[in-house]
Amino acid sequence: MGTTFRSILVLLDASAESAKRTQAAIRLAREHGSRLAGLSPTGLADLPDLRTSNRELAARAARAWDALKDRAESAAQSFRDACSAAGLGDVQVVIEEADTAASVLRHARFADLVLVGEARPDAAAGRERGEAIEQVVLHNPRPTLLWPDSAPADSMARRILLAWDDSREATRAASDALPFLQRAEHVHALWADEGDLDAGKARERLDGLYHWLHAHGVRCVVHVAQVKDGISATLRTRATEIGADLVVMGAWGRPRWAERVMGGATHGMLRTLDLPVLMSH
Known part of the structure; x- marks a missing residue:
């Protein structure tokens, strides 16, 4: 028997897509025999206009927090209902009054896999959500599965x-990703090079990966590709060609002043997801 994810943490929210993410988490928990935990953080209240009296500001803050807590409670209850309907008994639900990214990173320490949604820059709360997802990917001590x-x-x-x-x-x-790789029917390893591609050297390096995977019971086909339109575009194209339903890749980022800047391939995949991606940093 191969390795497995013994515990899975899924990020919940009030969006319609959260229900689909919950169903995906339930299926993964069943396949891997995992303990499933649903995390529903409130996020932080947005109070941009400070040109008000202290009393008015306090009232606005109270209403905003109540709304955030209500949404978090609703998302958690939907998760409970879905798990109950699926007959999944070993589940945990956490509702936390905290920043989304900080909450996920705190609880991720005690999970083998963290499942989150995509970073949608065009959604109503897309910027805040996108920044939270990027922070999770870059700082998560566990692998992040973006759904x-x-x-x-x-x-x-x-x-x-x-x-x-x-x-x-x-x-x-x-x-x-070994728990996924060991259960997969087909695994394709791709070396995508943006520079002057030396196919021979690339295949030599892929040879080491091939034998390491083989030692873990994973059979794979190796590919070498010259990048023309960016690495993320190359990955998406090859994923489509082979009919992939999961991409596994490293997440790269570097500090820049007080911000966190994503590497090109990482940022490209985060912003243009059309299939699940497992990222590790």
């Missing part, structure tokens, strides 16, 4: 595209 709104809940990682570039992040991602 796009368009992905079916029954997508079960049977055909996997593994992005490889010899980096520490790619190595971590491959290791973190």
Whole structure:
């Protein structure tokens, strides 16, 4: 028997897509025999206009917090109902008055896999949600499984595209994804190069990955590709070609002043998700 995710943490929210994410988490918990936990953080109240009296500001803050808590409670109850309907007994529900990213990162320490939604920059709360998801990906001590709104809940990682570039992040991602890789029917490892591609050297490096995967009971096909329109576009194109239902890749980011700037491929995949992506940093 291969490795497995013994515990899965899923981020809940008040969106319609959260229900689909919950169903995906339930299916994964069943397949891996995992203990499932649903996390419903309130997020922080947005009070941009401070040109008011202290009394009015306090009243607005109270109403905003009440609304946030109501949404968090509603999302948690929907999760409870879905788990009960699915006959899933070993579940935990956490409602927390906290910033979304900070809450996820705090509870992620005690999970083997963290399932979150996509970063949708065009949604009503897209900027806040996108920033929270990026922070989770970059700081999560566990692998992050990003589940796009368009992905079916029954997508079960049977055909996997593994992005490889010899980096520490790619190595971590491959290791973190072993429970998926060992259960997959087809695994394709891709070396995508933006520079002067030396196919021979790339295949030599992929050879080491091939043998490491083989030692863990994973059979894979290796590919080398020249990048023309960016790495994220190359990954999406190859994923479509092989019919992948999961992409595994390292997440890369570097500090820049007080912000966190995503690497090009990481940022591209986060903003244009159309299938589940497992990222490790």
